[in-house]
Amino acid sequence: MQRRKLKNSELGRMEASEFKESEKAPIIVVLDNVRSLNNIGSIFRTSDGLRVQKIYLCGITATPPHRDIHKTALGATESVDWEYVEDTVEVIKKLQREGVHCAALEQAENSIMLQDFPKMNQPVAIVLGNEVKGVQQEVVDQCDSCIEIPQFGTKHSFNVSVSAGMCLWDLYWKVQ
Numbered sequence: 205m206q207r208r209k210l211k212n213s214e215l216g217r218m219e220a221s222e223f224k225e226s227e228k229a230p231i232i233v234v235l236d237n238v239r240s241l242n243n244i245g246s247i248f249r250t251s252d253g254l255r256v257q258k259i260y261l262c263g264i265t266a267t268p269p270h271r272d273i274h275k276t277a278l279g280a281t282e283s284v285d286w287e288y289v290e291d292t293v294e295v296i297k298k299l300q301r302e303g304v305h306c307a308a309l310e311q312a313e314n315s316i317m318l319q320d321f322p323k324m325n326q327p328v329a330i331v332l333g334n335e336v337k338g339v340q341q342e343v344v345d346q347c348d349s350c351i352e353i354p355q356f357g358t359k360h361s362f363n364v365s366v367s368a369g370m371c372l373w374d375l376y377w378k379v380q
Contacts, residue, residue: 230327245276246365
């Protein structure tokens with residue numbers, strides 16, 4: 205069996221303007237003090253690929269336009285809606301008032317393993333934290349739940365953009 209790689213022109217992807225008008229997955233991403241511009245760009249790109257509704261950039265999280273974000277986002281900052289809000293807790297409270305289930309992706313007491321997170325009948329916001337300190341405790345306290353990705357090696361955590369990819373892919377199928 206032959207497997208010829210497809211050219212980008214054969215993938216049938218939509219233009220950014222079409223993306224803006226398309227129906228989105230009921231998923232929101234909240235970045236809580238994510239410091240790496242490459243991680244931010246990577247999360248934008250993953251969010252584009254899964255048609256995430258919106259990204260909130262909070263605290264020290266940098267905002268587009270920035271060449272280091274663009275380097276990994278590859279234009280996704282133009283397709284995915286985003287907003288900067290300084291206070292992450294303020295964003296969580298706003299989303300909860302709008303009926304969004306807010307889940308911190310964090311290793312915490314009573315966290316739910318990603319594979320055990322239930323199907324949801326409401327929009328979900330996933331909160332991703334700082335590369336070193338994780339999601340702030342006050343943000344974890346405000347969230348409705350915590351999701352944890354199981355690990356089987358020696359490291360204490362996955363890279364935040366890798367974690368975002370794993371979690372968003374899984375959530376995509378649980379909120380449709």
